Amino acid sequence: MTRFLAVTDLHYCGRDIEGAERRNILSAGKLRQAVSGCAADCDFIAGFGDTADSLPGCGDQETFAREIYGILSGTGKPVYCLIGNHDTSLPKEKLTDIYSMPGRYYSFESGDYLFIALDTNMNSPDSPFPEAEIEWKETYLDYEQLAWLEKTLSETDKDVIIFSHALMMLEEYENDNPHVIRNRDDALAIIEKSGKVKAVICGHYHYGDLVKHGGVYYVALTALVNYESANFAVISVYKDRIEIEGHGLQKSMVLDLK
Helix, strand or coil, X not given: CEEEEEECCCCECCCCCCCXXXXXXXXXXXXXXXXXXXXXXXXXXXXXXXXECCCCCCXXXXXXXXXXXXXXXXXXXXXXXXXXXXXXXXXHHHHHHHCCCCCCCEEEEECCEEEEECCCCCCCCCCCCCCCCCCCCCCCCCHHHHHHHHHHHHXXXXXEEEEECCECCECECCCCCXXXXXXXXXXXXXXXXXXXXXXXXXXCCCEEEEEEECCEEEEEEECCCECCCCCEEEEEECCCEEEEEEECCCCCEEEECC
């Protein structure tokens, strides 16, 4: 069994509007609450992107990003971060350095599973390195990454869980919601053909969601930034099920893999 703490969409910065849906300035404190209460019992921590925001008059995005990574890494647990669309106000090379990522996409093993972390943050599959913050409604996976995903899945003999910032599915398979990756069908063809992927876990859609299609669960986690509560999940992965223990506005659920 592998257990990890999952946080997403902190949107941390100095913006402070009491009563607003996004309580940006509270995110660092919420994160400290999450790690102090739950990190000790986890094998690693996963951050699903949109970690810090760049908003006029609300402070320096890189400073906020480094503060968040300091909280995560201060637990002594391995930390696996993803890039989110709001993060791309900074260059991806800078982000991978701040978050000690092996690359903008990568894989790692924990327990019986292979985990794959993707980069969905580009407005064209031909341009994976944007020159400015991307448009959130128009995200893609680039061709190089899709080829790597197919190769990685073909070479592993483990069950797989994929991490992604933007969604591959929302509510229904044919839903054309802007939170969904534009070329998601290319990714889904690779995922479903492999027969190895048990779940795709995402951020980006702040309210949370769950869909099952082609034998794969597609989970969107609730944003930490929402309102005053600390919204996060502790996820325990077994061979026959995935247990999501929700905190704050995050719903708890059990995904049956049998």
